Amino acid sequence: MEYSKLVSVTGLTGLFELMASKNDGAIVRSLDDKSTRFVSSRIHNFSHLESIEVYTEGDNVNLVDVFQAMQNSNEKLPGEKDANAVKEYFEKVYPTMDFERVYASDMKKMIKWYDILTKNDVEIKLSEEPAEEEADDAGETPVQETEAMETAVKEPETEPVVEVAEPKKEKTAKTKKEEAVTAKDDVETDNEPKAAKKLNTKK
Numbered sequence: 001m002e003y004s005k006l007v008s009v010t011g012l013t014g015l016f017e018l019m020a021s022k023n024d025g026a027i028v029r030s031l032d033d034k035s036t037r038f039v040s041s042r043i044h045n046f047s048h049l050e051s052i053e054v055y056t057e058g059d060n061v062n063l064v065d066v067f068q069a070m071q072n073s074n075e076k077l078p079g080e081k082d083a084n085a086v087k088e089y090f091e092k093v094y095p096t097m098d099f100e101r102v103y104a105s106d107m108k109k110m111i112k113w114y115d116i117l118t119k120n121d122v123e124i125k126l127s128e129e130p131a132e133e134e135a136d137d138a139g140e141t142p143v144q145e146t147e148a149m150e151t152a153v154k155e156p157e158t159e160p161v162v163e164v165a166e167p168k169k170e171k172t173a174k175t176k177k178e179e180a181v182t183a184k185d186d187v188e189t190d191n192e193p194k195a196a197k198k199l200n201t202k203k
Contacts, residue, residue: 031120062126
């Protein structure tokens with residue numbers, strides 16, 4: 001059984017091995033009674049043990065670091081129900097843990113989980129898969145940013161077309177109007193000599 005396949009499920013006690021994932025949940029097997037069941041993701045949340053971190057006085061550490069410290073310690077595991085004994089245990093096994101932010105319920109859970117892991121002979125170590133997945137995710141970001149930049153550059157290209165087109169229409173309309181006025185003046189000019197000729201004839 002691989003540590004990387006183990007999950008905790010909200011609302012359910014103990015640890016589970018992830019057997020298969022589905023769109024609406026997952027099929028898991030309990031490490032306690034070895035029963036297999038379907039768990040709906042609409043009701044429960046899943047947490048891979050590999051993704052869980054623990055607060056310390058410095059940087060956060062992976063839960064594996066705490067489990068390995070417990071594995072290398074000669075201290076006897078306390079009863080999970082005794083909050084004071086559990087805290088005293090971790091003060092000896094992992095003294096840099098931030099006991100103000102790590103609640104007693106969390107420490108009790110770590111005691112219970114470690115006990116389950118040892119009973120099922122699970123090798124407590126991280127796999128290399130999470131690091132590879134993070135590298136793949138990091139590679140996708142520049143592509144998305146580049147696409148956004150290209151779109152932003154293309155947007156202003158349509159603005160000059162509108163600005164240039166509108167003056168042309170106004171100029172064309174004005175030219176036609178001027179032509180109409182000029183034609184009218186020409187007609188009036190042609191009629192003036194005729195009127196004058198008629199007047200001269202009468203004289």
